[in-house]
Amino acid sequence: MAASLRCFLRSGKNTVSALQRRDFHRSAPAAVQMTVRDALNQAMDEELERDERVFLLGEEVAQYDGAYKVSRGLWKKYGDKRIIDTPISEMGFTGIAVGAAMAGLRPICEFMTFNFSMQAIDQIINSAAKTYYMSAGLQSVPIVFRGPNGASAGVAAQHSQCFAAWYGHCPGLKVVSPWNSEDAKGLLKSAIRDENPVVVLENELLYGVPFEMSEEAQSKDFTIPIGKAKIERQGNSITLVAHSRYVGHCLDAAAVLAKEGIECEVINLRTIRPMDVETIETSVMKTNHLVTVEGGWPQFGIGAEICARIMEGPAFNYLDSPVTRVTGVDIPMPYAKILEDHSLPQVKDIIFSVKKTLNI
């Protein structure tokens, strides 16, 4: 009895492995659900462990576990030397971070929101971004500036601005804008490993949203190249380009439009600077229509830049209609919920714009 049981178990195991080898019943790779917050946390944890020159500084990043809990647990693990709570002195601590990068460390400088980075913008642009050029390659500045960017919920005008266009304007800076958890982890790790100043524009509303993390993305060496966009959804009718939160909105719009036979190709920019225009052009040359979607204001924005670049390149001749920009409303962000909701692109705005662009 025992012997036959053993035989059965043994063969049973063999049978299962045989089945697997024959791909008879292929199970999906072990993906997990992870929030953007945890993905960012994991990215920083892994890079802190990997390179002792990496450290994090900012307001409330250490003992408070981060204003938005993105750095939760890091101070407990790495201590005062590597996770530094700063006083409320953006200009001062950003300059300190840049100086530390010049002298051989690899700082991650957190802004509680990018609105506060305006206090320190001289250090980001003049001290960090331009230095490699001014010194003709003598002095590099391997620093990461990260924090939540753009609209939140009910935080009103001074705390809701999108800085993608401001930072995307400047040579010498790399600017990334992750959407989902894989983006967040992969881009932040790349940013930390990059020898140049990188601005990582996160989004507070996405912090708590869980996304699937592939097995590959769970690896300690998972990085996403800076400067490469990703096609999140293939389609032939029209191209939608977005970054950060609005990638999700575009995918939602695409799902609705698919029911009417309109197949949207959704491109997740991932990087604002250097922008992957080729991916957009290739897509436009296939679909002949383009809609850009962003949370920032229209004037001099991401969409405006994409329009200009499309016009200057080969894709222009493939356009069957002018490019449409879907943007935030050109006003300071109001407080009242109904007003705030109508200040930013909604899924219905994207659907409407797609149909207008397709002349449907």
Place this chain on the structure above:
Amino acid sequence: MLAIISNVLRASAQRNGAAVIMSARTYADFTTQATFEIKKCDVFKLDEGPATQVVLTRDEGLQYYRTMQTMRRMELKADQLYKQKIIRGFCHLYDGQEACAVGIEASINLSDHLITAYRAHGYTYTRGGTVKEIMAELTGRRGGIAKGKGGSMHMYCKHFYGGNGIVGVPLGAGVALACKYQGNNELCVCLYGDGAANQGQIFETYNMAALWKLPVIFICENNRYGMGTSVERAAASTDYFKRGEFIPGLRVDGMDVLCVREATRFAADHCRSGKGPILMELQTYRYHGHSMSDPGVSYRTREEIQEVRSKSDPISMLKDRMLSNNMASVEELKEIDVEVRKEIEDAAQFATTDPEPPLEELCNHIFCDMPSLEVRGTNPWAKLKSVS
């Protein structure tokens, strides 16, 4: 015949011999070192200040003299080249303030770090830049220390972080943080002027440097004027050495290289012993205006400039000290002057004849470690290349 030849030879031998004996007597005559009484520093939140009795060796004196004279002549040559329009844009000259740069460098190591604002030519030199590459940077040539891409205000070399448009104070504290983090016992000297001393970012930096005990020496080079505004018109308190509030401070005679050296020695010891930051105010003076576009006489009198030049010039002061203590001869110092003049002439010659950077360089050095990157030119068809 032979007698005549031997007489001539004997005479010349005697002459040579005599000359040798005379030189030997002259060298033996020079004092190898002397002790000097220097001005006492005003102190703030310190129980004691730097020493007031200092020893200067002959070698040190000659070296300081040579360095200060080189800086002086270099700046005057820059003045000349600017007026000839060979140097353009901003040019902030350092003449008058030489004792600061030389005195500071005398008490730190090249392995320490230094950052200043835009009046940076002197520090670029003391930190290791050559006159040739400094001048060629001013004239915007490919042989410049930043290949012509930085200019007067943006010169860099090892452990010297410029040359900054506004002020490099927070950056300097960051460098100090890196020193502490890496445990290498190095410190950072962080300079700013009396004008910049009222910037908010400096007070933010004081706070963090003191809080985290960063090994930084804050130095305010007070040359009495922030561009055209005298210190009395800009600062509610002109006691710059006290403005660090909780940071100990020294007020130092910045025209005396020995004072600066001694104070820096004191400050460096303070930092390296882990006590945190310290602040030094160097009272100094610039002969030129704020920059080459400022004649420098609308907000101060020519008499004032002349008075400082005649009574407190740092180079004259050192020269007088050395001569009156028999530490050097007039001829020796003159010889140094001649050598310096030649070095400057050669450098200026290089700086005016070296070609400008090639146009292919235009877009290089945007990013570090980036294989070829495309950069948009002035029009959509101008696709330029950037390598680093």
